[in-house]
Amino acid sequence: MRWGMVIDLVKCTRCHACVAACRVEHFLPLHVTWVKLIALETETSGIAEISTYPVRCNQCQDAPCVEVCPTEASHQRDDGIVMIDHDKCIGCRYCVIACPYQNRTFLSKDKNPGYFPGYEKTRFEKKGEELYFHQVGTTQKCNFCAERIDAGQEKGLIPGVDWDATPACVNTCQARALTFGDLDDPESAVSRLIRERGGIQLQEEYETDPSVFYIDGKIGGKASNIAPESETTGYHIRHLSTVEENAKKLLSGEKAK
């Protein structure tokens, strides 16, 4: 059994509901986000376009974060989900750097100032600390709502099919762009989508075998929103690299400011 997710980039409407659902489900601290929508700004024929890609921890089967973790705090379950044992994590941040997808966050004190810094914590925050405690000084990431999956399976429910056993982001997606299920089951919805629609993984060159797959590649179904076909990784970097505004100049050989 290997849990996986398929993200339909055509259906995604950039509504950020998955981001919000994850935040509520896990009582995430103010400056921590496990699920993100990343925005890609491109320009085609003088028209600026924004493409968005929902990203979260890819639960890689050959996860670099698990390999580099010096305490085995990052570990992989039999069902493929990469978990963090926060009681073992020493906060070295090696996993944060080693993750090719940058899907991990170190929870420092300043990332958890409370939702209304300077004021008393809300009832929601207080309840969150009881139900889903986040240890400052350790690393955070998406866990495919493992607690929902486990609780649901104990009741005999099927993750990806039954609401109570399915990740919160999948449940909340109003466009049904997210599909969850068992990648090892060839008849599961995720396996069929990957097979029939040509699911691809991010950064395949890292050979980490992510469990999150993407299908299609245009956003919103409008021609003006389709990312340029001729883009390559290299061009992508050239076009977008703006590490502190200087990268583009550096790559073109100009002297940086």
Next chain:
Amino acid sequence: MQTQTVRQWMVTHEWMVKPMQQTEWIQRRGILVWLAEVFSVLGTGLYLVALFTNNWWGALMGWLIIVLLKVPFHLAYLGKPLRFWRTMPPFSGAWRTSWMSRGVFFTVLFSGVGFIQLITTYLTTSPDILTGQALSTMVALDLVVKIIAGILVILTGVYCGLMMSYCKSVPFWNTGILPVVILIAGIADGLALIMAVGLFTGGINFHAIESASRVTLIVNALLIAAYLVKVRYQSLTAELSVKELIVGRVAAVFWVGVVGLGIVVPLIISFLSLYAGKLSITLMVIAVICHTAGAFALKFGILKVGIHKPIVPLNSIHLA
């Protein structure tokens, strides 16, 4: 108002689709990692050179740099420093895959074995403490301990480089040549520091150290150049890192710190001494200070220009 909202939304997520500097190990508390790694290089280099030159004071200083500077800085960086013991066997089996786990283990072992080596060497070199059979036994023991300590200090010095070179996510570091660069730079630093120790304690053949230093500095310069050329052609992200280092925001640190202070000035002083036939203490002190500043600059530069490849390269998305 609407423009502001859109802009804020963009900024939130834009960073993940362009080459992005690693910040965890160089900014804010990450400065502690930089310092720890510099002291790691300086301490291991000095200790190793002291072993080869049979300089007890040098070995002591190298050991102290590791135990009193490198280790505390590394510990201070951790989010949960009191849990550091979890990295070591038998509390963790992570040493099988994690260079950080191995590194902590090497460092702890070296701290113990290095301390024993300091005692055995002291006993064998101090007159009237041991005599006869006891002295012979201690000399044999000292040799064994020195060999073990030497291996451990090399591992302690090289693990930071191996740890970084393991990260595929940072193409600039992801090369086998990086640990070698760091190790050789450490030995060059050790040769400089042993001269500083020798100025106070004596017992150093300055001409021999100067000769070794000249060779190491040249090898060090060639290795750094080879490293930059190699990663330059490795990927566009690595190329960007190289450009950031040599013509970008970190260029001043690289040219002034690494090349100027770390290599050129010590090399000029070394050749001046060679042709003058005698060593000037003032110039030697300048060389040592410049060399040490170069060590700080080299590590800073390498950590600072570690850049992550963008998460979504467009050629991997199938377009409908």
